[in-house]
Amino acid sequence: MLARHSDPIVAIATAPGRGAVGIVRVSGKAIGALVRHLLGKDLKPREASYLPFKDAKGAPIDHGLALYFPGPNSYTGEDVLELQAHGGSVVLQLLLARCLEAAQAPGADGAPVLPGLRLAQPGEFTERAFLNDKIDLAQAEAIADLIDASTEAAARSASRSLSGDFSREIGELREALVHLRMLVEATLDFPEEEIDFLQKADAYGQLDALRDQLGQVLARTQQGALLREGIKVVIAGQPNAGKSSLLNALAGAELAIVTPIAGTTRDKVQQTIQIDGVPLHVIDTAGLRDSEDEVERIGIARAWDEIAAADAVLFLHDLSRMGEAGYVADDLEIAHTLAERIAPNIPVIDLWNKTDLAAPGAQMQPLAPLAGRQGSEASLSLSARTGDGLDAVRQRLLQVAGWQSAAEGLYIARARHVEALQAVGAHLEEAHAQLNVPGPALDILAEELRLAQTALNSITGEFTSDDLLGVIFSSFCIGK
Ligand SMILES: Nc1nc2c(ncn2[C@@H]2O[C@H](COP(=O)(O)OP(=O)(O)OP(=O)(O)O)[C@@H](O)[C@H]2O)c(=O)[nH]1
Ligand SMILES: [Mg+2]
Numbered sequence: 001m002l003a004r005h006s007d008p009i010v011a012i013a014t015a016p017g018r019g020a021v022g023i024v025r026v027s028g029k030a031i032g033a034l035v036r037h038l039l040g041k042d043l044k045p046r047e048a049s050y051l052p053f054k055d056a057k058g059a060p061i062d063h064g065l066a067l068y069f070p071g072p073n074s075y076t077g078e079d080v081l082e083l084q085a086h087g088g089s090v091v092l093q094l095l096l097a098r099c100l101e102a103a104q105a106p107g108a109d110g111a112p113v114l115p116g117l118r119l120a121q122p123g124e125f126t127e128r129a130f131l132n133d134k135i136d137l138a139q140a141e142a143i144a145d146l147i148d149a150s151t152e153a154a155a156r157s158a159s160r161s162l163s164g165d166f167s168r169e170i171g172e173l174r175e176a177l178v179h180l181r182m183l184v185e186a187t188l189d190f191p192e193e194e195i196d197f198l199q200k201a202d203a204y205g206q207l208d209a210l211r212d213q214l215g216q217v218l219a220r221t222q223q224g225a226l227l228r229e230g231i232k233v234v235i236a237g238q239p240n241a242g243k244s245s246l247l248n249a250l251a252g253a254e255l256a257i258v259t260p261i262a263g264t265t266r267d268k269v270q271q272t273i274q275i276d277g278v279p280l281h282v283i284d285t286a287g288l289r290d291s292e293d294e295v296e297r298i299g300i301a302r303a304w305d306e307i308a309a310a311d312a313v314l315f316l317h318d319l320s321r322m323g324e325a326g327y328v329a330d331d332l333e334i335a336h337t338l339a340e341r342i343a344p345n346i347p348v349i350d351l352w353n354k355t356d357l358a359a360p361g362a363q364m365q366p367l368a369p370l371a372g373r374q375g376s377e378a379s380l381s382l383s384a385r386t387g388d389g390l391d392a393v394r395q396r397l398l399q400v401a402g403w404q405s406a407a408e409g410l411y412i413a414r415a416r417h418v419e420a421l422q423a424v425g426a427h428l429e430e431a432h433a434q435l436n437v438p439g440p441a442l443d444i445l446a447e448e449l450r451l452a453q454t455a456l457n458s459i460t461g462e463f464t465s466d467d468l469l470g471v472i473f474s475s476f477c478i479g480k
């Protein structure tokens with residue numbers, strides 16, 4: 001543990017601004033002396049006391065409630081003091097300064113009351129809770145996700161992860177893995193009985209069951225990560241196809257400028273929308289064409305950059321112009337470039353816009369260079385102007401994002417968790433391959449299983465590097 005992990009810390013725990021109540025929170029290994037110095041008496045554990053909060057000269061800064069939670073029965077696992085005052089920024093700043101000052105004041109023995117008390121860094125209270133085994137790393141992340149949740153589905157799922165649903169599934173996987181490792185390690189010690197022993201103990205069946213179980217957890221974790229992180233959807237197509245109109249229709253607001261002038265959009269316009277609680281980061285881009293205009297050319301280059309980084313592309317066509325040979329040829333050229341520039345696993349959804357203007361029987365054929373790609377299965381038509389067909393677009397987006405349904409019992413997860421589970425899967429596949437050749441190399445098998453466990457452990461934070469902890473906790477708000 002680093003030295004900074006043992007300093008006593010203090011912070012304003014409530015959001016900045018005006019509020020009925022504001023909280024200053026202190027955490028440290030032994031803060032009883034600070035409590036006495038600040039409040040003039042000892043506090044009963046976990047009982048609210050209504051008191052004046054006085055400055056160094058004895059004049060009250062405010063009156064409020066003080067709560068004392070001696071460790072380990074506290075949020076951080078250390079002694080925690082909470083001062084609940086009125087929620088004004090000046091009052092809380094004064095209280096915070098008073099705590100820091102009181103900590104430096106000489107106590108009965110002449111030494112400072114609470115040496116080393118300092119302002120907490122973002123997430124440091126929760127980091128303490130993790131380091132003191134109050135919660136694991138996945139639960140700590142769920143606290144941040146609960147605070148950041150922007151939809152009911154995200155909040156409920158974060159709450160489930162926080163209460164340990166996700167960690168429990170990881171724990172069950174770990175148990176099964178440890179059991180299998182014990183078998184293999186034991187066999188290593190008695191090589192003459194090797195294969196027989198593994199067969200009798202059904203190591204094969206255990207590994208298969210473990211792979212199945214991992215597959216299910218991975219599928220649920222991917223749903224949880226989708227709920228938290230969403231996907232990036234780029235709207236692309238020729239000028240005037242109605243890209244900006246589509247963004248506005250999806251967002252339900254006039255975000256991007258719409259005009260009949262081809263080349264209206266230059267810079268990208270981005271908006272996060274929610275469909276079924278899944279966040280979709282939708283980006284409207286400049287219409288794709290050969291242009292002499294310097295500004296438009298830069299806009300088009302940016303559009304291609306966005307397309308290259310998309311998780312899904314909405315390729316918009318103008319139904320009212322499908323009769324123009326030149327228009328169709330240009331669409332085909334864009335389709336060729338799209339097929340070249342984006343990975344084959346990125347879905348491209350063809351959308352035929354302006355159904356309200358379309359000639360009856362207008363062509364809606366998927367473009368050949370993109371045929372066979374996910375998203376191109378069936379054509380979709382809509383009118384960004386009237387909103388006709390928009391729901392089907394939303395459903396198709398959810399489908400290509402891989403969203404199953406707003407199933408009950410979903411827990412929130414992060415891309416980091418998905419990657420860790422995929423690494424576990426890769427090691428289990430290696431182990432499976434080893435076990436299924438004649439005369440398996442048991443030491444390689446054992447090593448693959450060990451690596452699988454290391455990857456699994458990184459989710460809940462056993463043996464996680466300090467760098468990773470820094471990244472995770474620095475994204476919290478101060479005072480949490
Ligand atoms: N009738 C009809 N007109 C539409 C529809 N969608 C867009 N338009 C019109 O088409 C014109 C171009 O729309 P935009 O949304 O600006 O098109 P864009 O693809 O963003 O164009 P650029 O920004 O120039 O690339 C505007 O006059 C829109 O009102 C539709 O579904 N029906
Ligand atoms: Mg536009």
